[in-house]
Structures are given as structure tokens and as C-alpha cells.
Amino acid sequence: MPTLLHHPLDPSSRIIRLMCAEYGVPLDMEEIKPWLRTPELLELNPAATLPIFMGEDDIAVIGILANIHTIEDLYTPAIVAGLIPPDPGSRAEMWRLIEWVIFKLNDEVTRYVLEEKIFKRDQRGATPDPAVLRVAKANLNEHMLYFNWLFATRSWLAGDIMTLADFALAAHLSTLDYLGDIDWGKAGETRDWYSRIKSRPAFRTLLNDRVVSMPPQKGYADLDF
Template sequence: MPRLLQHRLDPSSRLARLMFAEYGVGIDLEDIKPWRREPGLLEINPAATVPILAEEGEPPVVGTLAVLHAIEDRYVPAAVAGLFPSHAALRNEMWRLLEWVLVKLNDEVTRYVLEEKIVKRDQRGMTPEPGVLRVAKANLGEHLHYFNWLFATRHWIAGDTMTLADFALAAHLSSLDYLGDVQWDTSPETRQWYARIKSRPAFRTLLNDRVAGMPAAAGYADLDF
């Protein structure tokens, strides 16, 4: 059985888990705190990032894009369409928006929220910086304006077919939603899309997550939120 080294609120780890769940593949999860830079982690990945995919008899797969490709290459069931579109135009739009989420949204919002609320909480003497969280919240509002515009004209983020970009955005928003940082009342189009993807069976793996000492925000696990 595949083993995934992850942190429960790390969006890239959540994206990998969504892919496995969508494809009906069971996995073993190993929770780690990558910011502690434990020797065992650094031996596998000197960058000290997750997710990392491990399988018996295979070298570890390190890095978000490498893990995503490995899952798509190895585990797509024959009877299920994969999350990488076959049509070139849709595939290009998927990659554009996937990069938007994994790079732009992460660099302007998610990584700051997780660092302030999760990483600093785990480090003695560290406290969240309100100014950083205010900027991240303002940046999230700008991103949601763009996503609202996209969902006003599309059924899924890249077009009429669900793709990996949808799961990537859902992974990030689910992490932020767990911490209570998404203002759904000002994002009706994105909220409608999130309600649809949140209702997929694959999403149960995330809605059952809980972080010790940090309960989920109200509505996190509710399909009608």
C-alpha cells in the first residue's frame, strides 16, 4: 500500500490525498511536522517539504508535482477518466490555474496563514503576527474575486470538466476553511463550486481531519454551509 508523508493541513498533501481517494486507492498516512526538519525527513528530502510518496521497492517520490504525476501515472483506474484532461486547450488551462493555486495563492495567502497559525504555535516563544494575517486575508479576498469571476462562467475552474486544478483549489481552501479564514458570504460563486466538490466521496478523507489542540472552524465538515 502506498504511504504518504504529510501534514494534515498542508494543501499539497491534501491534494495528493484527494487524488488517491478519487481513484479509490487506499493509503497509509504518516503525519510529520516538516518545519522541525527532522534528520529522517532531511535524508529523504533536504528541502524538508511534503508530500512524499513512498512505496516498497521504489525510491521515494519527492516534491508536489512529482507526487501528482506519480499518482496519475500509477493509479488511474481503467474505467475512470483521469484528472489530467486529454484535450490540449483544457489541459493548458488546467496547468495555468494549477500554477496559480500552487504558486500564487500559496505564496500570497496559504503559506502565511499556516506559518502564523500552525508553525508558530508549535514553536516555543513564537506568536502569530496580526499584521501578516491581515495582509493574507486581504490577498485571499482578491483571489476569491477572481475565482468568483471564473465560476460565474464555468462549471469547473478550468472549464466544463473537473480537473486537477479543482482539487488543488479545494485543497487550499479546505485548509483555510479549517482555520476559519474563508469568508464564504462574500464569495457566492466559489461557495457553490466548493459545495459541489466538498460533496464528492473523495472529500470525506479531508472532512474527517482534526488537528490536535485546534478544532475545526464551524461549518468545516458541513456539506450545507
Template structure:
């Protein structure tokens, strides 16, 4: 059984967990805090980033894209449709939206929220900076407007079929939801989409996640939120 080095609120790790759960790939989970930059982590990945997949005797699979392609190559089941479309144009739109989420959304919103609310808990004397969180919230509002616009004409993030891009967005929004940074009452079409993807069996392990001394925001684990 492969093992995954992850942090419960790391969106990239969450994406890999969702992908594996959808494909029925069991994982042995090992939780770490990458910002502590332990010698053990740096030996595997000098960049000190997650996720990292390990299997007995194999070279570690380091990073989000490497893990996505490895899982798709090794574990895509024949019984269900894969998460990466076979058609070139559909696949291009999927990668466009994945890039939007893991680059733009992460760099403008998720990264700041995690640094202020999670990473600073392990820094003596550090407290969240309200100014940074206000900027992240304003940026999130702009992203939500764009997602609402997309979901007004699409069943899923890239079209009529669920793809890996939906899991990428769900990974980030679920992290922000855990920390109480999403006002679902104002989320419009994105809320309807999230309700559907949150109900998938692959999402169950994420909804059981807990961070020590930081319970999830009210409604995080509820399918009717």
C-alpha cells in the same frame, strides 16, 4: 500499499490525498511536521517539504509535481475519466490554474496563514502576527474575486469538466476553511463550487482531519454550510 508522509493541513498533501481517493488508491498515512526538519525527513528530502510517497523497496516520490505524475502514470483507472484532460488546450488551462493555486495563492495567502497559525505553535514564545494575517486576508479577498469571476462562466475551475485544478484549489481553500479564514457568506460563486466538490466521496477523509488542540472552524465538516 503506498504510504504518504503528510501534514493534515498541508495543501500539497491534501491535493495528493484527494487525487488518490478519487482514483481509489489506498494510502497508509504518516503525519509529520516538516518545519521541525527532523533528521529522518531531511535524509529523504533535504528541502523538508511535503508530500512524500513511499512504497516498499521503491525510491521515495518527493514533491507535489512528482507525486501527481507518478499517480497519474501508475493509478489512473480505466473505469472513470482521469483528472488531467487529454486535449492539449484544456490541459494547458488546467496547468495554468494549478500554477496559480500552488504558486500565487500559496505564496500570497496560504503559506502566511499556516506559518502564523500552525508553525508558530511549535516555536517557543511565538504568536501570530496580526499584520501578516491582515495582509493574507486582503490577498485572499482579491483571489476570491478572481475565482468568482471564473465560476460565473464555468461549471468547474477550468471549464465544463472537473480536473485536477479543482482539487488543487479545494485543497488550499479547505485548509483555510479549517482555520476559519474564509467568509463563505461573501464567497459568491466560489461557495457554490466548493459545496459541490466538498460533497464528493474523495473529500470525506479531509473532512475528518483534526489538528491536536485546534478543532476546525464551525461548519468545516458540514456539507450544508
């Protein structure tokens, strides 16, 4: 059985977990804290980033893009539509929005929230910086306006069918939702979309996540918020 080295709130790991759950791929899950930069992790990945996928050949697949392509190449079911559209135009839009999420949204919002609220828990005497969190919140508000505009013009993030771009955004927003950083009352069309994707069977593995001494915000696991 494949093994995934992950952290429950790492959004890149969550993308791979959603893909595997959607495709019916069972995983052995090994939880690690990449920010501790342990020798074991650095030996596998000097960048100390997640996810790391170990297939049956025990070769470590490092990083989100390599993981996406590996899962898609190995496990896309032949009897159902995959998460990557077959036509070039739809596929290009999907990759554009995946890039927006895993780079722009992550660099302007998610990584700051995780650094302040999660990573600092393992740093003696460190506490979250309210100024950093205020900037992340302001950036998130701008991103949500853009996502609301997209969902007002299409059924799914990249178009009229669900794609990997939806899983990418859901992975990041679910992490932020766990930590209580999304005001769903003001999320508009994005809230409606999230309610739909949150109800998929593949999402159950994420909704069951718990971080020691840090329970999720109220409503995190509720399908009706």
C-alpha cells in the same frame, strides 16, 4: 500499500490525498511536521517539504509535481475519466490554474496563514502576527474575486469538466476553511462550487481531519456549510 508522509493541513499533501481517494488508492498515512526539519525528513528531502509518496518499491517521490505525475501514471482508472483532460487546450488551462493555486495562492496567502497559525505553535514564545494575517486576508479577497469570476463563466475551475485544478484549489481552500479564514457568506460562485466538490466521496478523508488542540471552525465538515 503506498505510504504518504503528510501533515493534515498541508495543502499539497491534500491534493495527493484527494487524487488517491478519487482513484480508489488506499494509503498508509504518516503525519509529520516538516517545519521541525527533523534529521529523518532531511535525509529523505533536504528541502523539508511535503508530500512524500512511498510506493511499493520504497522509492521516495518528493514534491507536489512529482507526486501528481506519479499518481496519474500509476493509478488513473481505465474505466473512468482521469483528472487530466486529454485535449491540449483544456490540459493547458488546467495546468495554468494549478500553477496559480500551488504557487501564487500559496505564496500570497496559504503559507502565511500556516506559518502564523500552525508553525508558530512549535516555537516557544511565538504568537501569530496580526499584520501578516491582515495582508494574507487582503490577498485572499483578491484571489476569491478572480475565482468567483471564473466560476461565473464555467462549471469547474478550468472549464466544463472537473479536473485536477479543482482538487488543487479545494485543497488550499479547505485548509484555510479549517482555520476559519474564509468568509463563505461573501464567497459567491466559489461557495457554490466548493459545496459541490466538498460533497464528493473523495473529500471525506479531508473533512475528518483534526489537528491536536485546534479543532476546525464551525461548519468545516458540514456539506451544507
